[in-house]
Amino acid sequence: MMTSTTVRTSEAVLREESPQRGPGRARRRRTPVTWVRGGGLSTLVIALPLLLVFGLFSWFPIVRAVVMSFQFTNLVTPAEWVGLENFTYVLSDPLLTTAVRNTLWFALLALVLGYPVPLVAAVLMSEVRRMRGLYAALAYLPVVVPPVVAVLLWKTFYSASETGVFNTIAGWFGLGPFPWLQDQAWAMPSLVLEATWAAAGGTVIIYLAALTGVAPELYDAAEVDGAGVWRKVWHVTMPQLRGVLFVTFILQIIGTAQVFTEPYLFTGGGPANSTTTVLLMIYNYAFGGRGDYGAATALSLLLALVLAVLSAVYFKLTSRWSS
Amino acid sequence: MKSSRRKTALVLVGALTVSALAACSSSDDDGGLTPAEASAAADEPVTIQVAIDEGLEQGAIDAFDTRIAEFEKENPNITVERQEYTWVGTTFAADLAGGTLPDVFTVPFTDGRGLIERQQVADISGLVAELPYADGFNPNIAAAGQSTDGTQWAIPIAAYGQAIHYNRGIFTEAGLDPDDPPSTWDEVRAAARTISEKTDATGFAEMTKSNTGGWILTTLTYAMGGRAETVDGDTTTATIDTPEYREALEYLHDLRWEDDSMGDEFLYDWATSHADFGAGKIGMFVSGGGDYGNLATQNAMNPDDYGVTVLPLQGDDGAVLGGGTLAAVNAKATDAEQAAAVKWIDFYYMSKLTDEDAAVADAQATADQGQPVGVPILPVFDQETEDARRGWISDLTNVPLDQFAPYSEHVVDQPLEAEPPIATQDLYAALDPVVQAVLTDENADVDALLADAQANVQNLIDRG
Numbered sequence: 001m002m003t004s005t006t007v008r009t010s011e012a013v014l015r016e017e018s019p020q021r022g023p024g025r026a027r028r029r030r031t032p033v034t035w036v037r038g039g040g041l042s043t044l045v046i047a048l049p050l051l052l053v054f055g056l057f058s059w060f061p062i063v064r065a066v067v068m069s070f071q072f073t074n075l076v077t078p079a080e081w082v083g084l085e086n087f088t089y090v091l092s093d094p095l096l097t098t099a100v101r102n103t104l105w106f107a108l109l110a111l112v113l114g115y116p117v118p119l120v121a122a123v124l125m126s127e128v129r130r131m132r133g134l135y136a137a138l139a140y141l142p143v144v145v146p147p148v149v150a151v152l153l154w155k156t157f158y159s160a161s162e163t164g165v166f167n168t169i170a171g172w173f174g175l176g177p178f179p180w181l182q183d184q185a186w187a188m189p190s191l192v193l194e195a196t197w198a199a200a201g202g203t204v205i206i207y208l209a210a211l212t213g214v215a216p217e218l219y220d221a222a223e224v225d226g227a228g229v230w231r232k233v234w235h236v237t238m239p240q241l242r243g244v245l246f247v248t249f250i251l252q253i254i255g256t257a258q259v260f261t262e263p264y265l266f267t268g269g270g271p272a273n274s275t276t277t278v279l280l281m282i283y284n285y286a287f288g289g290r291g292d293y294g295a296a297t298a299l300s301l302l303l304a305l306v307l308a309v310l311s312a313v314y315f316k317l318t319s320r321w322s323s
Numbered sequence: 324m325k326s327s328r329r330k331t332a333l334v335l336v337g338a339l340t341v342s343a344l345a346a347c348s349s350s351d352d353d354g355g356l357t358p359a360e361a362s363a364a365a366d367e368p369v370t371i372q373v374a375i376d377e378g379l380e381q382g383a384i385d386a387f388d389t390r391i392a393e394f395e396k397e398n399p400n401i402t403v404e405r406q407e408y409t410w411v412g413t414t415f416a417a418d419l420a421g422g423t424l425p426d427v428f429t430v431p432f433t434d435g436r437g438l439i440e441r442q443q444v445a446d447i448s449g450l451v452a453e454l455p456y457a458d459g460f461n462p463n464i465a466a467a468g469q470s471t472d473g474t475q476w477a478i479p480i481a482a483y484g485q486a487i488h489y490n491r492g493i494f495t496e497a498g499l500d501p502d503d504p505p506s507t508w509d510e511v512r513a514a515a516r517t518i519s520e521k522t523d524a525t526g527f528a529e530m531t532k533s534n535t536g537g538w539i540l541t542t543l544t545y546a547m548g549g550r551a552e553t554v555d556g557d558t559t560t561a562t563i564d565t566p567e568y569r570e571a572l573e574y575l576h577d578l579r580w581e582d583d584s585m586g587d588e589f590l591y592d593w594a595t596s597h598a599d600f601g602a603g604k605i606g607m608f609v610s611g612g613g614d615y616g617n618l619a620t621q622n623a624m625n626p627d628d629y630g631v632t633v634l635p636l637q638g639d640d641g642a643v644l645g646g647g648t649l650a651a652v653n654a655k656a657t658d659a660e661q662a663a664a665v666k667w668i669d670f671y672y673m674s675k676l677t678d679e680d681a682a683v684a685d686a687q688a689t690a691d692q693g694q695p696v697g698v699p700i701l702p703v704f705d706q707e708t709e710d711a712r713r714g715w716i717s718d719l720t721n722v723p724l725d726q727f728a729p730y731s732e733h734v735v736d737q738p739l740e741a742e743p744p745i746a747t748q749d750l751y752a753a754l755d756p757v758v759q760a761v762l763t764d765e766n767a768d769v770d771a772l773l774a775d776a777q778a779n780v781q782n783l784i785d786r787g
Contacts, residue, residue, distance in 0.1 A: 184763050268533055270759045
C-alpha cells in the first residue's frame, strides 16, 4: 500500500500560491503579505540568529581584515590608509620566498607521508574481521590529544641528545644520534612526522566510513574473477573511494598550506628559518614584534586568494573524474 | 529575485564595511597631559585598575590590598581595583584594543621603546616631570622609558645589566673555581670547553628563539664594543653588518664547532633556557642580571648552585646592555585616570626604592611568601639611594649575596648602554635566524647572513 505524505514540497507550495501562473495568465504580484504567508518571515526568524552569529564572528572579521590590509594600524593610533603598500611590502619581503618554499616542502612531505598512511591503514582495518573498532579507536587516539600537549610530548621525544627517546630507540639499531629539530635539513621532516601522527586518525575514520559504502558484491565479483587482495584494492576499493579521495586531497592541501601549530610550537620557524611557513610569517607580522596588522592581513588575503584559486582549479579539473 | 539577493548582499557588505571603518577610525588624540590639565583631573573621582602579579598566594594579595587601602586613604577621590596581569607581548595590542588591560601595568625594557614609538602607552611625560625625583633617574636606565624626543613616557622601576649566569656545582665538578668565574671571553670559552669535556652539562648555552637570539647576540656585540643602531636626528641607521657583530658570531661559531661546548639544543628561548639552567643542564649562559627570582622560584634552582658574574667588556666602547622593568599607563586611560595612575606608580613602585618604611614593608611581604629578597639590582636613581635601600632591607635579605658578588661588586663600574631605540624587537627577531644559522651550519656564511640582516633591519626601521 502506498503511503501519502502530508509534507508539502516547495513546488507544491509554489503551485498553490501561483494558480494563475502559465501562458496567457496575469502573474500574481508578490506582496509582503504573500511573502509572510509563504513562510518567508518564519524562515527569516529562524535564520536570523545564525546570520547574526555568522555575521559577527565570521563575515565581520573577514571584512575587517580586508579593510586592515589597506591600512597601517596598531589598533590604538588612528589607522592610516596606505593603498596597496602592505601588499607590495609583503610581496617584496625576502622571507616570503623562503616561507612559500617551506610551506610547499611541508605540503609535499605531508602528501607523500601523510596522504597514503591513513588510506593504507583504513584499507587494512576494513580487511580485519575482529576488533576493527579497537584499531579504529587506536588510530583516532592521537586526534583526541590536544595539539599543544602532543607537540610538547614529541619535543621531548625529539631531544637531540643521545639519551633522547627517539635517539635511544635508534641507538638500539646502531643508528643515530640524529639532530631532529636542531638541524636545518631534519627539522621539517620531523614536523611532518608528528603532524601525520596527529592528523591521520581523522582521515582514517573518513576512509573507513567510505569503505562501508562499497558494495560487497563488487568484491565477490572480483574474487570470482580471480582477483587477489591487491587487485581488489586497486580495481574495486580505489575507484569506489575516488570522490572521498579527491576531497581529502584538497583538504590536505588547504590544511598544509595553513600549517602553523607545529612550526610555532616546535621550532618557532627555526633553525635559520628552515621551518618558517606562510602562516607563521603572518603571525610574526602581527604578534612577533611591532604589531604590523596591515602586513599580516595583506598576506592572509593573498594566501586565501591562492587557496581559493587552487581549490577552484582543482575541482574544475577533477569534476569529470569524480562524477 | 537574483538581483534582489545581490542588492541585499551589497547592503550587508556595505554596512559591515562602514562599521569596520568606524571601528578603525575611532581613537584618542591624546598628546599627553599638561600640568594644568593634570591638576584639574587630580580631584575628579576616578577608578583605576592596577596590575598585580598572577598566581600570588593569599598573603601577598592581602598585602597588596593593604597598600591599596593606604593609597585610597591618601587619595580619597581615587578607587583602585587590582587586576591580575602578566606581560605578554603577543596579545598586548589585542588586549589594549579590547579594553582588557589594566590602567597601570609593567613591561620589560626590551618592549618599552617600541610601545612608546607606536604610542601604545599613554604619554605621561608631563605628569612624570612633576614627580620630585624626575631629574634623579640614572640616565641610561631612564632611556628605556623615553620617547625619541627624550620625554619620559614610562617609569623604570627596576634595572639590571646583562650578566653571565653560571652553575657553581657544575664549575666545581669540572674542576673550575666557582669563586673566580671567567673575566675575559677567552676564559669563558675555556671554561665552557672544560665543562663540556668533564661533565654532562652544556658548557655555554645560547638563547636563539622568540627574539632572544638577537637580544643575546646584541648583548655580546655591545660587550665587544659594537652597537646595533645609530640615530642622527630623525635618521636611524642599522649597524648590523659590522666587525663587532661578526666577532660575536664567530665567537659563538668557535664555541659550537671548534670546541663542541654548546650542547645539542639550539632552539632555546627565555623560558626553556632558564628551565634547563635551573635543572643543572647548563654550565653558563647570558641573560638579565635580575633573573635569580625566576630561577629560584619557578625553575627550582638550588640556591647553592647559583652564581652570576659580569660580562667581560672589550675595548674602549665595550658596554653592558641594560634591562629592567617599566611601569606604564594604558593608552586609552582618560586624563583623570592617567593622573591617578601616575600617583599609584609613585606610591606603589617608587616609594619602595626611596622610602624606608615602604621598602621594608615590601621586603617583608615578599619574604613572607618565600620569595627572594635582596637580589642586587642596578640603581634606578643613584648608587647612594640604592645602597640606602639595600641597608633598609638587609635584615630581610634571603638570597646568597656572596654568590652575587662577582656581578654586584663590578656591574656598577661598567658602562651601561640602553637597548637599540628603534624597532628593538624587530631587530632582535631579524637576528634570531642568523644566530641559529651559525649554530646549526658549520659552513654558514657569516658575511652574507649579516649583510641580509642589515638590509632586513634597515627595511623594518624605514617602515616605521
